[in-house]
Amino acid sequence: MSNELLSPEEMSEADRLTIAAGAIDGIGLMRRAGEAVAAEIFRRYPAAKRVHVLCGPGNNGGDGYVIARCLATAGVDTVVWASGTPKPGSDAALAAGECPVKPRSLANFAAEAGAVVVDALYGAGLSKPLSSEAARTVGVVTSLALPVVAVDLPSGVSGDSGQVLGHAFRAGVTVTFARKKPGHLLLPGRKLCGEVVLADIGITDGVIARIRPQTFENTPALWLDVFPIPGVDTHKYKRGHVGVFSGGPNATGAARLAALAAARIGAGAVTVLSPANAMQV
Known part of the structure; x- marks a missing residue:
């Protein structure tokens, strides 16, 4: 190798x-x-x-x-x-x-x-x-x-x-x-x-x-031989669901970056959990 x-x-x-x-x-x-x-x-x-x-x-x-x-x-x-x-x-x-x-x-x-x-x-x-x-x-x-x-x-x-x-x-x-x-x-x-x-x-x-x-x-x-590659017909909730907790209106950047990263690496679903006052941001 x-x-x-x-x-x-x-x-x-x-x-x-x-x-x-x-x-x-x-x-x-x-x-x-x-x-x-x-x-x-x-x-x-x-x-x-x-x-x-x-x-x-x-x-x-x-x-x-x-x-x-x-x-x-x-x-x-x-x-x-x-x-x-x-x-x-x-x-x-x-x-x-x-x-x-x-x-x-x-x-x-x-x-x-x-x-x-x-x-x-x-x-x-x-x-x-x-x-x-x-x-x-x-x-x-x-x-x-x-x-x-x-x-x-x-x-x-x-x-x-x-x-x-x-x-x-x-x-x-x-x-x-x-x-x-x-x-x-x-x-x-x-x-x-x-x-x-x-x-x-x-x-x-x-x-x-x-x-x-x-x-x-x-x-x-x-690591490729042990990487969990899903089948083409796999339901999204069998590909991992990531929850990302966000801060308030002035502290959402890290949560957004983490959520985008999770989606990019193949998570089936990603949910950002945000305080009500930060929802609009």
Whole structure:
């Protein structure tokens, strides 16, 4: 069921279980993630003059190095800005080693109008405010009004709560993997994600079922099979009768709104119970 939400910890477990099953290794998942984001960039920004890819030291940054490799290999003018160095021997280090673009220090970040920014700094797992150099980068990108493609979640937004941890990027599109995270739907993170694209990187429904997530996006798939849909020949009084108590002449608005809402969701009959002196209103 694709309306399941995964916390950052559950997403890490989904990665672990997928790798343990042997179908794909860690660097394979990273390559698929980066390729999915690169495909969105090609589709949305085919005329971009330059793409600045911001890479953190962890797996989110590893996705960024894959993205930069895909873009550069396709002939896109690509600049990589790194915050820290991936741990030696990690999947992110392997991805960085495969990237033909030499990284520059994020502390010196500079960009120009017409460019696109890929935020692959920290993603959903961040639990503390952005570093000063990352916060400065947010300021530069915001001042230039550059379009941002976020990997997993805009850096600075909590994947658990959607809260902004000091500073955060405002993305036009966010590409996440396997399942959405709470931070994609909860304010203010929801406003900072832009359009959320869910990419399949090979984490199966069976793996998600083993995690047994308990948080879900409220879509019809969650409740439609138990929604009480009446038959076409059902009498109105078998479809629920709602009574709404109204206040006096100057206090009828809430009752009217509630009555209209009850009628709209399918109540068979709705009665507004009003004091005599408010009847004319």
